[in-house]
Amino acid sequence: MKVLVADDDPGSLLVARAAVERAGHDCLTAEDGDQAWALYLEYQPEVVVTDWMMPGMDGLALCRAIRSREEDLYTYVVLLTSQGSRDDVLAGLEAGADDYVTKPLDPFVLHARLLVARRITSLHADLAHYRRVLSRQARTDPLTGLHNRLKLSEDLEQLHLRSQRYGEQFSLAMCDVDNFKSYNDIYGHQEGDLALRAVAAALLGSTRKSDGVYRFGGEEFLLVLPQQSPVRAKALMERVLDAVRDLAIAHAGDPSGQLRLSAGMSSFSVDHPGDANALLGEADAALYAAKAAGRNRLELAG
Template sequence: MRVLIAEDDSVSRLVLRKALEEMGYSVLAAKDGEEAWELFQKHPFPLVISDWMMPGADGIELCRRVRSLREKGYTYFILLTARDSKEDRLHAIESGADDFLSKPLDRAELASRLSVARRILDMEHRLREANEELARQKEELELKTQALEMSQEMIQQANLRFRELFENVPVACYTFDAGGVIYEWNRAAALLYGWQEYEVLTCSIFDTIIREEDRELMQELIQRVMRGDGSTVESVDRCRDGSTRYVLRSLFPLHGSAGEVVGGICASVDITQRVEYERELRALNERLESLAFTDALTGLLNHRAMQDHLAEAFARARRGEDTFSFVLLDIDHFKRFNDTYGHQAGDEVLRLVAQVLQDNTPSDSLVSRYGGEELSVLLPGYRLKDAIPVAENLRQAIAAAPNPYRQITASFGVAEYMPYMHSPSDVVEVADAALYEAKRAGRNCVRPLLGGAHRQAA
């Protein structure tokens, strides 16, 4: 995999480049953000590792520029920094950064971050392939829709020149009387349904191709035909071998010499393949939508999805419809856990905590992996006094959850929407400050904050 690095410190640049090359990566190094941007425009890279603080275009600006070239595919962007404040990291994530590497460089951490990057880039590649497949299937469906429209036009022509063309029309056609008795049956109908003409003449359509559950609807359609009105419906018909086919059924009245309605003609276009394509497309679209808003590791909502739900809850609260509370929690000493047991064990712990949250939160709540080892819970309709017991219950459930390593605990910060707040980030800021208080109090506890209290404390 090709990697672009941007680092203004020559020693750090050399160390990072050597580490990447020893891991098998093809590396191109730039001494600052501007040089990296020029290289990226010429040769887009799937992975960029950039120092945050650089003269000229810093890491944040480089990230914004990379994100502006969406047509060149997705680039996983890692910021190399000694900064570790929540505000800085939130700012970086909002600017498009995917992950962070702490300075000085730790090779084990670098390998772990790169493993995550490869998994995400692989998922993005598979999503892109799925989109291309969807586009191909859409084109096929459009072609089949055009074919269906052409078939319907042919049906209208057959109605005008019935005696001449009926037998040769490439659409399954049959005529019937007011009771549904068949009087003509063309070759296309024999191919579609498996019954030959001599087998169905003077038989009822209700004894041959119409399913029992569709009897009432078909009787109503025949009555409409006998009143001189046509109709087109999608239906499921029976075949001789017991199988079923999806059809687009068009019914038209047949008139006698005096203009009276003497019966009807039905033209059935086989749309089974189209229906199956549509079903597959719906399933793929649902899968794509799920991937776009789901954290791959835990199965929870991802940061983007939680931001969307938080914005909706904030808008409802501003309109006076409903209040809400927001909980931020952080797994205690998670980095130490990773260092002791390895990142695979860390992933297992994240999945375990995610499952505990899902099992113990109210049914109308929303749970997300907010970032790294930080998770969040949105509680619609909950005041602060109601949200605190929920958070405490979650804290106890996490501490009691069995795992093969050591006891897992988490610190919780709880905030409630207040009318003076201007944006969802205000709620997050209060919850984050409350989380900080929980950590300062020794971790493994719940700390609530009223909006504004964190500023007064500061």
């Protein structure tokens, strides 16, 4: 572990550093609270052992600052104090300390606290990992591996706000696999799932890394195209439709004999500043227009 020790007493600092290094940990040292805070921000140590009374930021203020800063990783804080009253102990714990050690510092006691700190920080690291995994799973479509509608709502809101602020353009394209119900009826749902995966891969392969590809539901997909004018977005979407045609997936229920895609596109600009829901509605209406015009095509919002 990385352990930061903050103490303005050189003797106590020396004893603490020796105990930390003897326990097999990397040790950073600070002679006052302000230096300790700067080292904490730079190195993000797993453990902070801090004196209560020291120049600059005192131990309680350092505890509070650490707790207000933490996100995924947890820092175990041990407060060093020569004040052993119950009120002082409670004040330290309420400020965010996990434990306390009274001075003069006993190396054995500090070693024991570090053993506990390793267990606690390891548990928090595991929990943070599982939270990240669950967060990704909650935003991922399990069939295609694309982003889902939850991730779409988050991304689209941020993109819309950024585009409004900086006057940037972006485009949305709602896509739907043509005659997909009949495909499932003819070939079965297992083949239908394989077809959807293939279409998802074609969409990903035809777009930029900065573009967003989402499974909107069923056989519907949505493409979010940041900083794309209608002209450039239209050219990209024509390539997307070609990529699906190039899959050459047989479909006896489609007039073309192969699986095809229809799409409707809307765009945000300074001259057309609709909100995200309105743009989605326009793209959906354009998709229905593409279906009504014979499918296997792209239509633009009017």
